[in-house]
Amino acid sequence: MRDFPRAPIPFARTGGLARLEGSLPLLVLLVGGGSLPLIGDSYLGVIATRACIYWVLIAGLNLVVGFAGQIAIGWVALLTLGAYVTSVLTAGSVVPEQSPYLALAIAALFGALFGGVVGLPALRLRTFYFAMTTLGFATILTQVALAWKTVTGGGVGVPGPVFPWPFSSPWGFYYFCLGLALFATWMTANIAASRFGRSLVAIRDAEVAAEAVGIAKPRLLMTVFLFSGALAGVAGGLFASLQSYITPDAFTFDLSVLFFIAILIGGRGSILGPLLGTIILTALPEFAAPLVAWSTFLYAALLLVIVLVVPGGIADMLDFRNRRPLVQHRQVRPQPELIARVIDRDAPSNLLALEGLSLSFGGVRAIDNLDLEIRSGEVHGLIGPNGSGKTTTLNVISGYYAPQQGQVLLNGKRLQRAPHTRAKHRIARTFQTPRLVGAASVRDNVMIGGTTDGRASFVESLLSLPRHRREEARLLAATATALATVGLDPLASVRSDRLQHGELRFVEIARALMLRPRFLLLDEPAAGLSGEEIKRMGALIVAISRQGTGVLLVEHHADLIFDICDRVTVLNLGRVLASGRPEEIRAHREVISAYLGA
């Protein structure tokens, strides 16, 4: 069994290589796109302009589909809206003629608004249902464009906006679109590397855990839909200008498919991947003329292949770093002495109390009149046979279930059934099966734990303003410390789904530590660990409690329980069988017969 070489607490990942990685999409666009005019083929310029325009929309949609994981298929609706708004405002036949730049800005506004409307069902509906509603919106908008003849010209259509010099020439317009594409790339890359980006991914892949660390899904999703809609509106205006004339049949289902597939081929949670995907899909039909009629078929076939073979898409294929082999048979070695740097010794004493808790599922009484107290600085063990209600109790404390009788009190105040509010009370937890974002690195997973500490707004993160950067740096430093405490700092950059099961448990603890918890709820943290690791886990938990955190430890490993707990409660069939100091419980006759054995 090899120990990992102990490295000093690593420098925060801000400089050098990391920055280069983050700016790769920008560089690709800048260098590739900027040098295109040198080739001189103005038709190539048209294709490139179209790719830039699509990318403006896809960059925004990427946050919705790639990061938040929402299956928004009918996004062409927003392109339609943006195109018509811009065209009608610059045509001067329905309202007085406006400047194309103003029209573009108004299209962004309309796009944002409608993006919010289209996104609304996502807050309530499951994946497939939501996908259907987006299709419904796309159809509605096309029909409205057809029917509202006085404004949209109906089937006849309207001329698109013309931008003044220097953007009126084909290359001039290309640079305009390229510039906007660069801007969109920069903004979305900023979001990706911010707590918003990480929160989105957390919602996508580990929604329950996201709630536990305080991420409020509705608000975050809405923000992203608004932003994405705005970008799509702008793309629509640019599209109308490129086409020079728009009719309702320009906005086909095929376009929606293209947008959606570009993101998935590129890989979710990436900026560079979808960018490359967009370029490939836009350019593909141009290589062979017969391909145009088959283009949608090819896109779909490509999507199927990606989903079945490389679900991570191009981004996954380019992720060379995560192909480097890891050392086998690793052991986790926490450094409990570092805990003082993570959690301040809290002077006031807190009390988390369960009073008369009862909860039934259908006919089954899961918890029956449960009383429990967890004090600051105390490790309280909760044991019992399978099905005795241990995890349910944790879930009630976490706020996922509301008890039918009784209440959960924090320092005398009643806690509501709202899991995402627990974080602000500094109640952290781990889960029976580790709930992590497999595609994200260990570091990113732990950073998610510190989300609620962030104060920078979405816009500040979007534009990488100073407060955002300061908070990110602080978060990185705190994460590094937490990782060092649990002994996982050497694996910080590794994708979580490559880790051993035991290591995942320590990642969850590090994530929980980011909350500087007053109370820590652990759900079978030792399951799957080796004997040595269990001892180290125990030492870590003790160190945490000595800093003032109250720990509720649900476990099956009796040795661990009796080693480190200050108090133990035994549950059986939802009821408290016994409660007291470990020595008392050990000798308790009923406990022995029901659970411990001789």
Next chain:
Amino acid sequence: MLLSIVSYGLALGAVYALIGITYNVMFAASRVFSFTAGTVGMLGGVFGALFIARLGMPVAAGFLLSLAAGALLGVITEVLTVRPVLKSLDQHLYVLSTLAFALMIQQLTAILWSTEPQPFPRLLPISPGVFDQQFWMPLLACATTILGLELLYRHTLVGRAFLAIAEDNYSARALGLPEKGLRIASYALAGVIAALAGFTGGEMMLAYFGNGPLLNFYGFVPVALGGMGSSRGAVAGGLALGLFQQAANFLVGGIFASVAVFAVFIIVLLVRPEGLAGAATARRV
């Protein structure tokens, strides 16, 4: 006019209901909604036109062949797009794989069959009348399917096995039920039902590749509104949808009719995400 609304509405509604049942059967077998439900329905109509009108086969032969084609496509759906994805951790991949497959089929149909709606042959040599075959055939198909499924699920061992797999996958496997085989059979059955829907609705809807997304959506509405998993809800939802749509069509006109349907769909779902008849989903922690 009223007679037209009722006859068209119920008939189309029956087609939508059948597609809704297809969704349900697929879901029951795999906990997955597949975008291919409506696409196979579309192919029921296209194959019917292909076999009977273009290749000149007798009606019965064309009918059976179309159903067989539906079954085959159902099986391919399961093997190619559902099974590989069920194994992975990310559940949402099924939406993408079935969507990709459905799109491929659709585009292939557009290119190989036609981009324009083609006429569907007259099945029985009876001249058109008020109670025309294009109206009572889908209704008959729907009723037969419901009765058949009911018989299957409640009175045969195979049917009960289907239900077992749906209810509790792990226990069923522990009991030794051949999960994979049963799932393939379920999907084949779903494919047959979808093809039946497209075939009997062929004269009304014509053989057109664009019917794929249409049936996908309109077939999903009864499921969403009538509650997932409930076949009776699907039928009620389908018939209601058909009547509503045709009423809007006749009274207001094509464009507003579809807008009305979509709007009602979205609003109802926002108010009651689990559908009008469904139960709220259990907690996921």
Next chain:
Amino acid sequence: MRKSVRINRRQALVGSAASAAALAAGVCRPAIAASEPIRIGYLPALTGPSSSTGIGINRGTALAVEEINKAGGINGRQIELIVRDTQSDPTKAVNAATELTRRHKVHVIWGPLNSGEALAATPLIARDGVPQMHPCWVDALTDVKKYPLAFRNAPTNQQIGGAANHYVVDILKANKVAVISDTTGYGTASLDAYVPMLKKIGASVVYQGSVESNNPDLKPELLRMQAAGAEAIMPWSVNAGFLSRIINTRADLAWDVPIVGQTTLGSGQTRALLRKQEYWEKVYPNNFRNCSYNAAGELPPRTVEFVERIRKAGIEMADTLLWWIALGYDGPRLMADAIRAAGSAPEEITGYWNKVSEWPGVYGTITWTPELHDGFQANEIVMCQANSLKEGAFTLAPGYIG
């Protein structure tokens, strides 16, 4: 040896095999003179809902190009016809037009052949300064100021509508009219143009609506027309399926009203989709004098000769319309005449066209001036009887003298 004329790339997926063969045969000839070929950019809709025009016109165009090339080309230069199927999609038409003008730097563009696509593509072609000839009817598609290089060798909507409306109101004496179109640019523009024209000549429009061409069920629309007391139905669409469904539904309702409108009502494609041949009675589409049998049952001599030529070339007529083939035949020839006489630079071509007077086409006699780029004469538009279709041509409609 210099490479011979390039083979066309985007072949039609659905198109006459004869036309494809003719095209390939005509263009794969070794160059006679070592000078640059004349590149004609060609934008037909060969697939999609509005492909009936493209398929028909394509046959004539292919024949014309083949003949010209066989006869030595234009001043020794062969014609290279670069085809791009717009798939009835204005967006694809725009993409294709841009590719033709920017990448292939064509000398002249023939098409798009449908108004919806031309509405989108014409401004772009004009912006790139390429001469364009098109046969689309929507009035806005020629404008000597906005599109100085665009010329129309077919009638305008005003001319067509005038003839049809006159027939319905003045000859059939139907005062209550139902006007229905599909939702394409062509359909909606026609509807918008014809309804006021009808009202001006004293008719009352009791129904007007645009319906998607792939809508399988037109009964609601016809029932509403019937309820409003319509005495004639005027459909405007080039979609054979849509038109056939109108005719079939009229029969389903056992409703005896005349159907008067778009030429496609008479095409072989439409006939093929009718449930019974009798349904084709009392259907009166537009047609053109040069493609109609006169009282003695004869076609004009020029047309007779043309029909002979088509038959010899093995070109199918029964599933399309003669005037489309004739129009397709005339287009490239008028381009060739201009280039032969004046040169291949844009101003040379358009300079010639601006002075064309009574050019004798098979389809129509074309006259253009610098002030008017609509070349077709209104008096060459007639109404005919659909079910008199014989070898792509028709007899005049009953009561029609006009």
